[in-house]
Amino acid sequence: MKLITLKVDNQPVQVEAGTTILEAAKKVGVEIPTLCYMEKINAIGACRICVVEIKGTKVLQPACVTPVAPDMEVYTSTTAVRKARNLTLELILSNHPFECLTCIRNQNCELQSLAETFGIREVRFPGENPPYKADYSSPSVVREPEKCILCRRCAAVCDKVQTVNAIALQERGFNTTVAPAHHRPLAESVCINCGQCTLVCPTAALHENDEIERVWAALNDPKKHVIVQTAPATRVSLGEEFGMTSGSIVTGQMVSALKMLGFDKVFDTDFTADLTIIEEGNELLHRVKTGGTLPMVTSCSPGWIKFIEHFYPDLLPNLSTCKSPQQMFGALAKTYYAEKMGLDPADIFVVSYMPCTAKKYEARRPEMQSSGYPDIDVVLTTREVGRMLRQAGINFTALPARDYDDPLGISTGAGVIFGATGGVMEAALRTAYELVTGQELSSLDFNDVRGLQGVKEAAVEVGSLTVKVAVAHGLGNARSLMEAVKSGSADYHFIEIMCCPGGCIGGGGQPIPTNLEIRADRIKAIYMADELMVMRKSHLNPAVQQLYKEFLGEPLGHKSHELLHTHYQARDKFLIPAT
């Protein structure tokens, strides 16, 4: 490894050859501003905000893509640099709508904070505005092209991380825009609703479909019995909406806050995560015993489901028929819970608090009404819940911890780890091992399937069978695993796929920013939350056992099939417009 010595703002620094000026500057405590840059994903030097002066070169160079050289002297705040940055900002702002006060990203916008930092007080150039209207077609993601600064971060994530390519750069000059092919609405594109673009958009050109007003209306309707379920990953991220450090575990405060908002009951998706393990585990055993389609692939992640429907329709028989925990919860809330409470399901309003934008789409799939009603009424993301709690003036960080309500709030650590990549697999292995062998596991931690590596594999002895498993997160990784399955080179029994990098803790509805470090913090918190649980195996969840006794009968039984299982449909991956 070759080391290079250079000076940044007169401070000597030594870095590896190939390091960019941007990284070298960080080492001496200088944060060069960036807009279009995303490490490893979008290093294209397009926006020119990061320009610096290098002694001996005539023109300013973009720090994000310029590698260091020996004895280089870099200056990051000279008059020329500051002038160039201000001009660039002014030009970006020249066709930007000045709607900050009414914008969903007000006070959490990279363009706004750069304009503030650099003291832009006027914009001298009235620019030509692109002719595109906002696109509200998708239940998950809203596009506001006039707020787009063409940084390409969304397109880079959609391409390089998710390999979906629903959106890309279209047209040229003033007409340039990021859009689906043929300018189709997002809802009529291959967009899988993951919302990763909303996490990386520096402005509000792409953002979640905000549905909090529908929830406020339900909470204020005395006829409605309004209940909420909270996804595993929400308890390790909601704190960030209130300035807490990433990886803060806020389960108890979250329950308190939701009760203060006026929910009649606060339940936990972890409960149906445990239930998923029982149903899915039995499905897997059934497939192994009867020679069914293997590998079986998990079906919890709605972004992944739409992805496989578009891009690997041949592999749909490999998907578990289990609904996601969110949808199992909804179906049970309006049947089992309604019966138990003596409520008319028509009066029950089920809110689902998820880290995910794709869950909004999933809830609206026509097949998700097995209770006779929409199983889920509204899905809120972490950003929306944060907004509601701020509107209600709830001092989140000062709240006492409270417990979930019974019975749909009783869960295990196995349910919690659904929030991190590898968690469903680990939860399944904990249960499968004990149910098949009748022996207790000596250690519950399956470290091979944990962590941020793109594709993980493990082989686990379960009785006489060596169960081979694989885990992928991020659809680019899922794609390579599916190619292996398709070519027959993968002999796994069971595969877990999570659409978003890091799993649900990195979901498209999570707080902004969500980056690699923050994902790692949240994952650590998930496993800590698991360890804090009294019960850590799904099959020991007493509420799930009671559910089978009182209502479902047996796993994969008639009622389960009706309420907890679903089917999929092949979709086109090109979707040409009708002429």
Next chain:
Amino acid sequence: MDSIGCQCIEESYSELEPFIAQYAGQQTALITVLHKIQETLGFVPYDLQVKVADTLGVPISEVYGVITFYAFFSLKPKGKYNVSVCKGTACYVRGAPKVLTALEKELGIKPGDTTDDGNFSLEVVYCLGACGLSPVMTVNKDVHARLKQERIPKILAQYGE
């Protein structure tokens, strides 16, 4: 599509299909393939966009992005006479917008469109490499320089039938 005539479309497709097929899996051949389609048909129809995307393994959003980026490609059949108006910087400051307005008025179409009789199509391009002659436009391969809006009807009349 009417302006192309019917039987030649089928012939063109039977020529284009094997051409596209020989680039199976080659994402870098995108422009080469689109070029051939444009040359053969005068535009790149939706079904061939899909065929190209599928055969070469390029996302449809990228295929469309490339077609709409380069002025050379068009999504609709071009007219017998294709009018390209330069709106590059030099032409822009020397009055290209006025020229364009005059053309739109005279032809009754917007950029990207073709007249109903299939005679004229209109498009905006960014730099024809003739900035010294700005504002400039081409009609097929003829270059018309130092344009003024008043001259537009007369220029078009040369091509009208």
